Amino acid sequence: MTDVPALPPVTPAVAEVRSPQIQIDVRSVDTALFGWEWIRRLAGTSWVAADRTELADQLRRLTCRLVESLGAEPFEPSTAIAIGEDLVGIGFDSPDALARTTTLLTQRLLSDLGLVVDPEAGDPDRILLPEWTAVQNAAADRARAAMLGDRLAELVGMLSLGFVRGVRDRTLAQQEAIRTSALLAWQRALAEQREAALHDPLTGMLNRTGFAERLARLTEQSPDGVIGACLLSLDGFEALDRGLGRETGDRLLSEVAARLAALFDGEHELLARVSRDQFLVVGIDGNQASGPGDDGIRRQAAAQQVIAEPIMLVDRPIVLSTSCGLLARPVGHSDSDRILQDVDLAGSWARQRAPGGVAVFESTRAARQIGDLALTADLPAAIESGLLLPYYQPIMSLRSGRIEAVEALARWPHAAHGLLTPDRFLPVAERAGLITTLDRAVLGRACRQAQIWRAALPRTPVTIAVNLAAVRLADRRTVRDVVAVLEQTGLPPELLQLEITEHAALDAPETLRIIRDLAACGVGLALDDFGTGRAHLAQLAELPEHGVRTLKLPADFLRRPTGGGAIAEDPSRVRVFAAIIDLAHGLGMQVTVEGVETPGHDALVRELGADLAQGLHYARPDTAAAIGALLSADHPGMQG
Amino acid sequence: MDQLPEQLPDWAPDGVDLTRPSAARMYDYYLGGAHNFAVDRKLAGQALALFPDGQLIAQANRAFLHRAVRYLLGQGVRQFIDIGSGIPTAGNVHEIAQKVDPEARVLYIDHDPVAVTHSELILRDNPFARVLEADLRRPKEILAAPIVTDLLDLTQPVGLLMVSVLHFVSDSERPEDTIAEFRDLFSPGSYLVISQGTGEGRQAETTKLKELYRSTSTPVTYRTREQIRALFDGWELVDPGVVWIPEWRPDWPDDVGPDPASTVMAAGVGRKP
Numbered sequence: 001m002t003d004v005p006a007l008p009p010v011t012p013a014v015a016e017v018r019s020p021q022i023q024i025d026v027r028s029v030d031t032a033l034f035g036w037e038w039i040r041r042l043a044g045t046s047w048v049a050a051d052r053t054e055l056a057d058q059l060r061r062l063t064c065r066l067v068e069s070l071g072a073e074p075f076e077p078s079t080a081i082a083i084g085e086d087l088v089g090i091g092f093d094s095p096d097a098l099a100r101t102t103t104l105l106t107q108r109l110l111s112d113l114g115l116v117v118d119p120e121a122g123d124p125d126r127i128l129l130p131e132w133t134a135v136q137n138a139a140a141d142r143a144r145a146a147m148l149g150d151r152l153a154e155l156v157g158m159l160s161l162g163f164v165r166g167v168r169d170r171t172l173a174q175q176e177a178i179r180t181s182a183l184l185a186w187q188r189a190l191a192e193q194r195e196a197a198l199h200d201p202l203t204g205m206l207n208r209t210g211f212a213e214r215l216a217r218l219t220e221q222s223p224d225g226v227i228g229a230c231l232l233s234l235d236g237f238e239a240l241d242r243g244l245g246r247e248t249g250d251r252l253l254s255e256v257a258a259r260l261a262a263l264f265d266g267e268h269e270l271l272a273r274v275s276r277d278q279f280l281v282v283g284i285d286g287n288q289a290s291g292p293g294d295d296g297i298r299r300q301a302a303a304q305q306v307i308a309e310p311i312m313l314v315d316r317p318i319v320l321s322t323s324c325g326l327l328a329r330p331v332g333h334s335d336s337d338r339i340l341q342d343v344d345l346a347g348s349w350a351r352q353r354a355p356g357g358v359a360v361f362e363s364t365r366a367a368r369q370i371g372d373l374a375l376t377a378d379l380p381a382a383i384e385s386g387l388l389l390p391y392y393q394p395i396m397s398l399r400s401g402r403i404e405a406v407e408a409l410a411r412w413p414h415a416a417h418g419l420l421t422p423d424r425f426l427p428v429a430e431r432a433g434l435i436t437t438l439d440r441a442v443l444g445r446a447c448r449q450a451q452i453w454r455a456a457l458p459r460t461p462v463t464i465a466v467n468l469a470a471v472r473l474a475d476r477r478t479v480r481d482v483v484a485v486l487e488q489t490g491l492p493p494e495l496l497q498l499e500i501t502e503h504a505a506l507d508a509p510e511t512l513r514i515i516r517d518l519a520a521c522g523v524g525l526a527l528d529d530f531g532t533g534r535a536h537l538a539q540l541a542e543l544p545e546h547g548v549r550t551l552k553l554p555a556d557f558l559r560r561p562t563g564g565g566a567i568a569e570d571p572s573r574v575r576v577f578a579a580i581i582d583l584a585h586g587l588g589m590q591v592t593v594e595g596v597e598t599p600g601h602d603a604l605v606r607e608l609g610a611d612l613a614q615g616l617h618y619a620r621p622d623t624a625a626a627i628g629a630l631l632s633a634d635h636p637g638m639q640g
Numbered sequence: 641m642d643q644l645p646e647q648l649p650d651w652a653p654d655g656v657d658l659t660r661p662s663a664a665r666m667y668d669y670y671l672g673g674a675h676n677f678a679v680d681r682k683l684a685g686q687a688l689a690l691f692p693d694g695q696l697i698a699q700a701n702r703a704f705l706h707r708a709v710r711y712l713l714g715q716g717v718r719q720f721i722d723i724g725s726g727i728p729t730a731g732n733v734h735e736i737a738q739k740v741d742p743e744a745r746v747l748y749i750d751h752d753p754v755a756v757t758h759s760e761l762i763l764r765d766n767p768f769a770r771v772l773e774a775d776l777r778r779p780k781e782i783l784a785a786p787i788v789t790d791l792l793d794l795t796q797p798v799g800l801l802m803v804s805v806l807h808f809v810s811d812s813e814r815p816e817d818t819i820a821e822f823r824d825l826f827s828p829g830s831y832l833v834i835s836q837g838t839g840e841g842r843q844a845e846t847t848k849l850k851e852l853y854r855s856t857s858t859p860v861t862y863r864t865r866e867q868i869r870a871l872f873d874g875w876e877l878v879d880p881g882v883v884w885i886p887e888w889r890p891d892w893p894d895d896v897g898p899d900p901a902s903t904v905m906a907a908g909v910g911r912k913p
Contacts, residue, residue: 047671047699049706049731052892091730094672174674178665178727181758182677186656189753 029067029113035060037112041100048091058090066105066159067113070151077154084162093170098163105156110148200273202250203257211272211280212336218270218284219331225284228296229339231325231347232260232303235355237277240318252311252318253277259306269299274340278347279303282339284331300324300358323350327361342366371417375428378414383434383441388412388425390446393621394630395465395592395614398606403634405463405497406453407614408446409621410438426469435469440481442466447489447496449624454495456628457635463524465497470504479517486521493522499552501528506539512546519547526550526592531557531580544588551584553577555595555615558604567604578608585609656753663808663858664726664755670698675727675758687852690845697885697903701835702729703895704885704907705803708833709736711878711889711909712799717831719745719798721788721822723776724805727755728762733801734769743768747791749782751775752857776802776809779818783825797829797912804905806871807837808858816871823874828912832875835885835907837862842904865906875910882908 038059039052048055062083069079087093087101109115198210206214219227234240234256241249253273260279264271269283281303285295304324310317325346329339342361349359382388390408397404412420429438443466450464472478486493498518505511519525525548527540532554540551557577558567567573584591593605596615605613619630661683665676669684672695676684688694709720718741722733725748737744748763748771750756759771770791774782782788792798800822809815819832839846839862846862853860863871869882880887884900885907 044696044699047702047729049702049729049735171674177761178675178677178754178758181761182656182658182754184761185753185757186658188757189656 029115031060031063031067031113032056034063034109034112037108038063038101038104041104042092042097045096045100046092046094050091055090062086063109063113066109066155067115069155070115070148075151077151077158080155080158081162081165083155084159084164085166087159087163088166088170093167098160101163102156102160105159106152109152110145115148203254203273205257205261205279206270206272208272208274208340211270211274211282211340214270215282215336215339218282222284223331225331227327227329227331227339228283228285228299229327229329229343230281230296230300230303231274231327231343232279232281232300232307233323233325233347233351234277234307235321235323235351237320240320241276244313248313249276251313252320255311256307256320259309260303263302263306264299280340280343285328296326296328300326304356321356323347323353323356324358325350325361326358345369372428372431375414375417375420375425376432379425379429379432379434380437382412382414383438386441386445388438388441390442390449390466390624391621392446392449392624392627393614394619394627394634395463395612396618398610398613402460403462403631404612405465406450406627406631407465407499407621408442408449408467410442410467411621430471435471436475439467439469439472440485443481444485444488447485447491450495451489451491453628453631454491457631460635461495462631463495463497464491465499465526467499467501467528470501473500473504473511473514474508476514478514479521482518482523483521486523494524497524497526497550499526499528500548502530502532506543515546515548524549526552528552529554537583540583541587549589550592550612551580551589552592552594553580553610555597557593558595558597558601567601574604574608577604581608581610657857658754661856662752662754663853663856664750664752666856667698667804668727668729670695671702671729673727673729675729683852683855687849690848690852691842693902697905700885700903701804701905701907702731704835704888705733705801705833706731706736707889707891708801708803708907708909709733709799712831712833713737713740713744715797715831715911716829717797717799718743719747719792719796720801721747721749721792721798722801722803723749723782724802724808725750725755725759725771726752728759732762734763734766738766738768745769745791745793747772747788749774749776751777776805776815776818777813779821783821794825795827797831798826799831799833800826801833803833803835803907805836806834807860807862810859810861816873819871820874823912826912830912831878832872832910832912833907834868834871834882834909835905836868838864838868838904838906840864840904840906841901846904868906868908872908872910874912876913878909878911882906 035056035058039056042059050058065083066080069076069083072079087097092101198206198213200207215227219225234252237249237252240252244252253276256279257271257273260271260281264281264283269281272280272282274280281299283295283299304322307320307322310319312318325343325348327339327343327346329342334342345366346359346361349365350357353359379388388410391411392406392408394403395405395407396402410422410425412425414420417424426435426438429435446464446466450462453464454461468478482496482498485491486496500506500515506515515525525546527543527548527550530540530551530553557573557580560567560570560573567577581591590611591609592612592614593601593610594614596602596605596613596617598617601615602613602617619627622630658677659679661680665680666684666687668675669681670688691697712720713736718737720733720737725733728748732746733748734744734746737746746769748759748769750759750771751774753773756771756773763769763771768791770787772782772785772787774785776782788794800819802819806815809818823830823832837846837860839850850860850862865882869877872882880889883906885903885905886896886900888907888909890896
């Protein structure tokens with residue numbers, strides 16, 4: 001027993017026993033009962049997933065190991081470390097479990113197993129170790145008992161060490177596990193969120209962002225291909241959405257998406273839903289010089305066809321038509337944003353065309369449309385600053401050969417685009433809601449100019465003709481505006497002729513009221529562009545009584561629709577022309593013919609009895625100064 | 641994942657918000673586990689201040705799950721759906737079931753993404769136990785999930801375990817309809833296992849506990865034993881009916897303890913006729 005640390009003497013008698021022999025036969029002690037007591041004490045301290053009998057047996061085995069360690073020669077206290085770890089391994093891992101275990105072991109292990117007899121319970125002088133029945137020496141017994149007590153204390157200490165170590169390892173392992181799981185879950189949620197951001201939740205198709213990402217990947221794989229994009233817009237879907245409800249709209253869209261997904265396998269094409277009612281099919285095709293190519297056309301036709309199949313709703317079939325914008329472009333030529341933007345544009349052209357329309361992207365048309373945007377930006381300032389100003393074109397009296405009137409025509413000398421005519425900027429102004437502003441500005445300038453000329457030509461004043469946009473004839477403020485301009489400029493009303501367009505709703509009571517009110521102000525009224533708009537002949541009869549006394553016939557009457565040849569050689573057209581002039585005269589209206597460009601035209605309109613004419617044959621539209629010079633030549637009495 | 645960051649990122653996507661306490665991780669803490677974060681332990685600590693015996697209640701509930709699963713195994717059930725399975729703790733349903741039959745099927749379902757990910761890691765090598773991230777409050781997602789029919793043979797009985805989960809489902813979310821949908825899906829001989837907080841007795845504490853759980857993603861709805869009985873509509877209640885959790889077929893008479901009502905949780909098992 002050289003390994004046993006020197007023990008302090010418990011009693012002087014111990015000194016006689018230098019090396020007490022401890023031999024314990026584990027089989028002879030009742031560890032099972034102790035196991036049951038142990039499990040009873042640990043009840044509720046920890047969650048252990050096992051039956052009580054099984055646990056009692058496991059604790060019995062731990063007891064056996066403790067007893068073996070207790071009696072082992074040489075004594076190895078560190079063997080109890082593993083016992084503490086195993087206690088945690090079984091599942092008793094709470095602080096409570098350790099406290100109760102150490103209490104139980106120190107208080108009860110030796111006595112319960114009969115290794116020592118509690119002196120209080122039995123003969124205080126007699127400590128019995130059953131295995132050592134041969135030993136009769138009470139002093140030696142006491143020494144051995146004391147040594148057992150010391151050994152147990154050491155074992156309990158080591159067991160606690162093992163227990164704490166086990167708990168710490170388990171805690172760290174669980175913390176690591178939950179942190180790993182949390183991180184994984186976080187990464188996964190992030191990936192899902194990212195994936196969701198790339199997809200349309202309704203159909204599961206790629207959205208715009210997702211499309212851009214996938215297209216980039218696809219083009220990387222085939223740098224020599226041609227991107228064929230096909231934008232499918234469901235015609236009139238907004239109305240369906242409103243009429244049937246959004247939920248039904250969603251069902252229709254899901255069905256369309258399912259059909260497209262069945263049609264295009266997704267391996268060769270990308271499918272995306274890029275807005276509520278727009279789907280995009282993009283494929284990388286073999287080398288093609290330009291144009292949508294066979295693959296593009298095939299995709300477009302197949303898609304339009306598959307969408308056109310009736311979709312059965314509960315109570316009715318719905319048939320959808322699709323407009324389609326097409327684009328083909330070599331890979332690397334433009335990024336996905338640009339492709340989306342351009343195919344969007346082509347899609348808008350297709351929709352303008354007709355339901356089921358198809359349009360191919362053209363760069364010149366796109367450039368023009370983009371130019372319009374720049375014009376829109378410049379237009380307000382151009383109007384405000386007076387940069388956009390009227391040019392003037394004389395209107396000749398065919399009888400006198402003199403300038404009877406001057407028509408104000410808006411012109412915009414644009415720094416970048418040169419002199420722009422209304423056909424270029426009026427649609428822009430209309431889209432930008434600037435028509436009224438533009439009309440007012442031109443009217444004001446023209447009337448001021450007319451007043452200047454009137455002052456210069458007091459005896460033979462010329463009428464100023466100013467165009468009035470269709471929207472102005474539906475606007476009550478127009479009458480006020482005209483009156484205000486006349487008042488501000490001092491121009492007599494009879495020297496102003498407002499040219500109203502046939503494109504206005506001339507049969508609308510409100511429009512007719514405005515026309516009558518304008519006539520009542522004393523200004524002259526002319527119907528412009530006759531025969532090109534929506535007025536019909538029946539209405540023509542009413543106009544003179546509303547104060548419209550002039551009919552302007554557009555240049556179309558002087559031209560043959562298909563190519564060249566003089567109008568005079570086309571007897572039928574001449575007959576129609578003549579009849580309309582006669583008709584106007586019959587209604588008490590005078591006739592102005594526009595677009596007279598040649599001596600032949602001039603001869604014809606004179607022959608047919610037109611009253612007035614304007615056109616390049618007489619003078620082109622020009623600045624106020626240039627026309628002022630013409631006027632003074634025409635009217636020799638002109639001053640200034 | 642060789643390198644774990646010292647701390648998880650501050651910002652987390654929806655569902656993985658680690659700044660909010662999670663009922664699953666709090667339950668793990670009650671059971672003495674370390675699969676939890678400070679935010680969980682803080683709230684769990686407050687709950688334990690209200691219920692100093694909270695750990696015992698959690699253990700009793702867990703023990704009920706074990707007894708119920710063993711009972712069902714005894715009745716021949718070899719397939720289980722454990723809804724609200726939470727953080728896998730020692731002695732999971734698949735461990736109990738596969739000890740009896742190595743091919744017993746277990747589908748764990750939870751809505752807590754961290755709990756689900758953790759379950760996936762643990763079940764990685766187990767072909768017969770899987771986990772599905774879904775919310776009991778949206779049963780259609782569960783019923784529509786392919787994994788249900790992939791893993792389970794619905795012509796055979798299924799044990800549906802709703803242990804300590806229905807108190808996270810409000811009345812307006814109509815758990816009775818969800819249960820009925822499952823019942824219709826299952827074959828006769830299937831079982832429904834329920835345990836849940838009753839709010840009966842210990843009134844002041846249960847009311848405060850309900851307040852505490854408001855800050856989690858799973859607010860609490862108590863149901864009385866009578867209301868729990870009503871959830872077994874269409875199922876034959878197995879003896880002893882709906883009782884306090886320690887009272888349901890205890891392994892040892894003294895497991896019941898002197899005051900089973902103090903667990904404030906009741907449990908029952910029903911069989912589909």
